[in-house]
Amino acid sequence: MSIERNLYSVNTGSMPAEDELGLIHSAQRGDRQAFGELVARYRDGVVNVIYRMCGDAELAEDAAQEAFIRAWQHLPKYRPEAPFRNWVYRIASNVALDTLRREREMADVDELPIAARTPGPEAVAEQNERATMVQRAVLALPEASRVVLILREYxxxxxxxxxxxxxxxxxxVMSRLNYARTRLRDMLKECLEAS
Amino acid sequence: MEQHVTDRIAAYHDGALTAAQQQRVAAHLANCAACRAELEALEALTTLLHAAPPATTTLSPERFVAQVGLRLPRQPERTVLQQAAEVGWRLIPVGVLGAWTFVQTVLILGTALLIVTTLAGVAGTLSPAMGWLNHVLGYLPDTIATALRGWFQQRVAGSLMVGSVMLLLGIAGLYGSWLASWWLREQRADGRQ
Known part of the structure; x- marks a missing residue:
């Protein structure tokens, strides 16, 4: 029997909580303050999804604002059958892809800002180096596999x-995830062996 | 030896198996070093991936929210036409039901009329509308005239039946294509988000 037919749909796919639903309804009626609360709740997640996709924190922060603006514009069409987080993440990943396409040079993994972190003690420097290698490896994945990996792993x-x-x-989803993991295991062989 | 569970290890690692499958894989892992090594490799990769820290943001949460607030455009309000279209879409099944009832009523009345005219025709007292037929048939021998009259009535009834079915199919087709176009439009709008 195919494995995927037996997979659990982990129950994070539920409706938004009551208080969140209230905020969503208010925001859908044009309440900017309610929307602001939603932005505050999902800011970190949205910024990080975009950051993992494009590798630049500043760019991610700006793109996250764009994602929330896009969410605001499409909010009247949101139906609470799906979690609000997933809906916003979907917009965020689309914005990340648009941003990457617009600023293709940002994907130049040799110019990642993270590589320019100030060196500290040896352990910190090693940690930074490992973080840089991981991020470069993630950014080297094809976009289609990268987004699936980020949503699952992070x-x-x-x-x-x-x-x-x-x-x-x-x-x-499973095949893209499997591909991404296989590629990463190959690219990060040294790090994995060292740890 | 029990078959390896290589194809399920990733799903096991991601907590995506049913409870029964999870148990089976766990039982296999307890006795299989190769599959256990595969799971450990996946776990090591997950740990390593988290070595890359999340984004270090420059804006405080409050400032971020404030900036988003400043950049928010006016939310597109639904025009009266759009609202009417939304309601209209929900009313379409009612419209179809109404049309169907209308067609069925016409059909029943038509059939009843036909029965009356047939009986009248056989009795030689066709309605004025059918008088021309009676006039023509008057020149023919009675048996042929009766047969032709019956054939003509059947054709009329058949045409009415076919017409009503075609009408119903047409309405169903229109409704189907309307739904399909609405769905496509919604999909396109969702894709742009």
Missing amino acids: EGLSYQEIADMVQIPIGT
């Missing part, structure tokens, strides 16, 4: 949620 979304968000079959 944001902890279930296969089903990723499938719904990226609008691909669950089998494709």
